Amino acid sequence: MKHTVLLLLAGGLAAGPLRAQRALPATPQRPVTDTYFGRQVVDNYRWLEDVNNPEVKAWFQAQADYTKQILDRIPGRDSLISTFQAYDRLLTVRYGEVKKRGNRYFYRKTLPSETVGRLFVREGKTGPERLLFDPTAYDKSTTYAMTAFTPSPNGQLIAIGLQEGGVELSTLRILTVATRALGAESIPAVFGGGIDWLPDGSGFLYTPNNSTDPQDPKGNLDTKARLHRLGQPVAADPDLWSRAKNPDMGIRPDQYPVMFFADDHTQVYGLLASVDRRADAWLADPADLAKPTIAWKRLSAPTDSVYDFRKLGSRLYLHSVKGAPKGRILVTDAANPNPATATVLLPEGEGNITRLLSTKDYLFVVLSDGINETVRQYDPRIQQWVQMPMPSTGTAGLEPYDAAHSNELFTYVSTWNRPETVYDYAPETRKMVLSPFDMKARYPGTDDLVVEELEVPGHDGTLVPLSLIYRKDLKKDGKAVCFMTGYGAYGISATPYFSRRMLALLNQGVVLAATHPRGGSEKGQAWYRAGYQTTKPNTWRDFIACGEYLVKNRYTSPRHLIGEGTSAGGILIGRAITERPDLFAAAISNVSCSNALRMENSPNGPVNAPEFGTVKDSVQCMGLYEMDAFQHVKPGTRYPAVLCVGGMNDPRVIVWQPGKFAAALQAASTSGRPVLLQVNYDNGHFTEDKQVTFRNFANMYAFALWQAGHPSFQPRTIAAK
Numbered sequence: 234m235k236h237t238v239l240l241l242l243a244g245g246l247a248a249g250p251l252r253a254q255r256a257l258p259a260t261p262q263r264p265v266t267d268t269y270f271g272r273q274v275v276d277n278y279r280w281l282e283d284v285n286n287p288e289v290k291a292w293f294q295a296q297a298d299y300t301k302q303i304l305d306r307i308p309g310r311d312s313l314i315s316t317f318q319a320y321d322r323l324l325t326v327r328y329g330e331v332k333k334r335g336n337r338y339f340y341r342k343t344l345p346s347e348t349v350g351r352l353f354v355r356e357g358k359t360g361p362e363r364l365l366f367d368p369t370a371y372d373k374s375t376t377y378a379m380t381a382f383t384p385s386p387n388g389q390l391i392a393i394g395l396q397e398g399g400v401e402l403s404t405l406r407i408l409t410v411a412t413r414a415l416g417a418e419s420i421p422a423v424f425g426g427g428i429d430w431l432p433d434g435s436g437f438l439y440t441p442n443n444s445t446d447p448q449d450p451k452g453n454l455d456t457k458a459r460l461h462r463l464g465q466p467v468a469a470d471p472d473l474w475s476r477a478k479n480p481d482m483g484i485r486p487d488q489y490p491v492m493f494f495a496d497d498h499t500q501v502y503g504l505l506a507s508v509d510r511r512a513d514a515w516l517a518d519p520a521d522l523a524k525p526t527i528a529w530k531r532l533s534a535p536t537d538s539v540y541d542f543r544k545l546g547s548r549l550y551l552h553s554v555k556g557a558p559k560g561r562i563l564v565t566d567a568a569n570p571n572p573a574t575a576t577v578l579l580p581e582g583e584g585n586i587t588r589l590l591s592t593k594d595y596l597f598v599v600l601s602d603g604i605n606e607t608v609r610q611y612d613p614r615i616q617q618w619v620q621m622p623m624p625s626t627g628t629a630g631l632e633p634y635d636a637a638h639s640n641e642l643f644t645y646v647s648t649w650n651r652p653e654t655v656y657d658y659a660p661e662t663r664k665m666v667l668s669p670f671d672m673k674a675r676y677p678g679t680d681d682l683v684v685e686e687l688e689v690p691g692h693d694g695t696l697v698p699l700s701l702i703y704r705k706d707l708k709k710d711g712k713a714v715c716f717m718t719g720y721g722a723y724g725i726s727a728t729p730y731f732s733r734r735m736l737a738l739l740n741q742g743v744v745l746a747a748t749h750p751r752g753g754s755e756k757g758q759a760w761y762r763a764g765y766q767t768t769k770p771n772t773w774r775d776f777i778a779c780g781e782y783l784v785k786n787r788y789t790s791p792r793h794l795i796g797e798g799t800s801a802g803g804i805l806i807g808r809a810i811t812e813r814p815d816l817f818a819a820a821i822s823n824v825s826c827s828n829a830l831r832m833e834n835s836p837n838g839p840v841n842a843p844e845f846g847t848v849k850d851s852v853q854c855m856g857l858y859e860m861d862a863f864q865h866v867k868p869g870t871r872y873p874a875v876l877c878v879g880g881m882n883d884p885r886v887i888v889w890q891p892g893k894f895a896a897a898l899q900a901a902s903t904s905g906r907p908v909l910l911q912v913n914y915d916n917g918h919f920t921e922d923k924q925v926t927f928r929n930f931a932n933m934y935a936f937a938l939w940q941a942g943h944p945s946f947q948p949r950t951i952a953a954k
Contacts, residue, residue: 251306251907251939251948257299260292260896267830270851274830274864277900278893282834284448293881293892297912300876304911309946310935313737317927320676320733321345328655328670330381331643333634334388337410339365340670341379348923349378352393354410358657359669365413366393378921380425384410385434386498386637390463392428392437400447400882400917401425405439407463420467421445422452424884429493432519436462438473438492438501447884447917450836458490458503460522473527474503482515482529487840494519495544496591496637500567503529508844510724511535512542516570530569537572538758543591545613550596551575552589559757560586562598578611579618585757587726592633592640595660597621599629603698603755604686604729610660622663624654628728631658643668647730649702649747650682676733678740681705689782691751692774695763698749698756699779700729701788704742714941715744715789716934717780721752721772722801723844724761734930741945743938744788750775750805766846767856773808780809780816791816795937796873799823800886800918801844807862807894810873817873819906819940821933824878824886824918827894828863830854835887866897874906874940876933882917906940 262277283289304310322345329341329350338358341350352366368377380394380403389410394403405420405428422442430437439459444452457475461467474492476484484490488505495502498519505513514532521527533539538555549567553575554560559582563575584600584607591597596611606629608621623629627648634641640660645653654673656665683705688696707713716738720727727747735745749755751771752764764772780796783789796817798806803825810820829845832838845860846853858864866872877895879888895910902908911932915925939946 278896282889296910300909304932307935313931316737324674334384337388385430432498454486458492512539541589554758557581558759649729652731691778697775700747703744709787711787711790714793714943716795717746718797719748719776720802721750724754726753726755748779769860797821804860811865814872819874819937822877829857829861868901871904872902875908876936878911880913880917885918
């Protein structure tokens with residue numbers, strides 16, 4: 234009798250879909266019923282929220298082990314990692330965060346052979362460099378990276394934020410530049426490592442979290458702005474500004490009281506930071522830092538809708554969206570600011586203002602047409618606006634070397650299909666020259682890439698921007714795999730950028746679709762508010778509309794369409810696949826907000842309530858229910874293949890958010906396609922460590938490409954008689 238034996242060439246895998254060596258046990262359902270303003274909601278997996286419970290820890294570990302077995306055996310996954318590494322080596326050096334103090338230039342530098350960046354200094358921009366700090370040598374027993382570094386005003390000291398295991402809560406250490414010696418100070422739980430030095434370098438302002446544990450529910454509530462003086466015990470650092478110290482200022486528990494100086498150090502500012510971009514800001518005399526109580530003066534209230542402010546001389550410049558959805562620039566007296574009576578310096582125009590920044594003598598305003606940015610510069614001494622010459626269209630990158638003492642800018646333009654070239658820009662002459670910190674590299678395939686900027690009809694007829702990048706030999710026959718990504722939250726726009734990781738997909742014939750749904754700011758404040766709280770359904774429905782356009786116009790088909798959303802983009806991808814499971818072959822739900830109704834019960838949830846809403850308000854609560862992907866999983870539905878990703882050290886989206894979503898999908902889906910949960914134990918929301926990052930993204934991409942039918946990621950078979 235003739236028979237056919239299928240032999241897989243990829244590591245002895247079983248024929249057909251890849252399967253783990255041992256089956257994943259079913260997740261117990263233990264229903265908990267909540268009533269929200271008369272609406273009963275059942276949660277079958279509430280027990281997974283207790284991440285310190287041994288049973289829950291074992292569940293996450295079992296999911297991680299099961300997922301790893303499958304991901305490790307996908308053909309093409311390791312090739313992707315190799316491609317990421319090869320493209321990384323083409324960039325012979327990577328510079329970041331160049332900061333000037335006096336004649337010293339401090340910067341992060343990463344070589345292809347290094348997983349994280351090291352801190353260097355040059356005397357003069359082109360002088361010989363000297364290594365100041367290597368985080369990999371700090372403690373050989375564990376992995377550290379720098380979250381931030383801040384030189385003192387005279388450039389003699391540097392505050393370094395050290396991160397362990399991808400946790401964004403950093404430990405601050407102080408390094409003496411001349412000797413490279415670390416001081417005795419060790420200040421834990423500073424988010425990102427951000428500080429602002431006192432003018433004389435004797436200490437700094439900072440706002441630490443209350444706990445080093447990213448899963449502590451009270452870690453970032455009722456935080457306090459503090460002052461540390463070098464050589465003094467950290468425990469004695471005074472509380473300068475907080476809800477406890479200033480009960481009459483209306484500070485909410487979820488607001489971060491952050492203090493910082495004007496560039497010229499003539500004023501100190503207090504910003505009650507939150508996800509609400511409207512500045513709740515105050516100012517004071519720096520001399521008040523030595524007094525028992527600071528005499529705060531109101532700079533702007535949230536109702537003033539000021540997004541940013543910059544001081545130049547005696548004037549304060551405001552980026553305001555009040556009565557101007559695309560933004561305008563106002564100017565007021567710095568000593569006694571009043572947004573209501575401020576003079577309009579730059580009226581609202583066609584371009585959406587995306588950024589306000591300054592150097593010693595100049596003001597810069599970045600404007601966007603929805604995708605591409607232009608820059609205008611203003612000289613207050615002669616009251617003149619001029620256009621800043623940019624080398625090409627795309628996203629304008631501008632960073633002052635030393636805003637307090639210099640006008641020079643570190644400048645670049647980022648595009649979808651070309652790596653950026655870095656220039657130094659002198660506003661006095663409006664001249665750009667190639668920077669000594671340029672990092673230009675040539676990558677294979679970039680000359681063959683086509684970029685299309687489109688607007689496609691949304692679910693309600695609204696035109697939604699859609700950016701497409703693909704090889705010029707694409708055949709629009711519906712057979713190409715398409716990777717469609719989206720975010721649409723916090724007013725953050727999806728601006729053009731060059732991604733070496735995405736290039737690895739583009740060079741394999743994948744179509745990249747970057748969506749611009751409502752909830753971002755591509756079309757100004759109105760676009761943002763149209764995907765905010767109760768209007769949030771527009772965000773995922775815009776995403777769905779983009780997918781429908783791609784299918785209708787034969788760029789891809791539902792068999793080959795991948796959807797991806799990260800963090801707040803988890804709402805977008807989660808609700809897209811629960812509303813239109815038939816549209817997607819695969820979905821990536823990466824460190825995702827997937828259970829919006831329960832976000833306030835996570836450590837970072839209360840601070841995000843201004844963006845998404847609160848269960849304490851009847852209208853907002855129903856909005857949260859609508860955006861809750863977990864609650865919209867329906868048993869007996871043919872869901873696409875889904876890879877959920879969670880970071881065990883994630884301080885922004887706690888791991889049980891994607892975990893519960895994965896559990897619900899595993900129980901409900903009848904498509905036969907896999908639903909996996911990748912748990913990163915060496916990563917948080919993200920990490921600088923290149924090798925961890927390469928593995929993480931290769932896992933996500935390989936899974937999705939396998940399920941979307943890309944030939945390079947399918948188990949290969951041969952027939953033998």
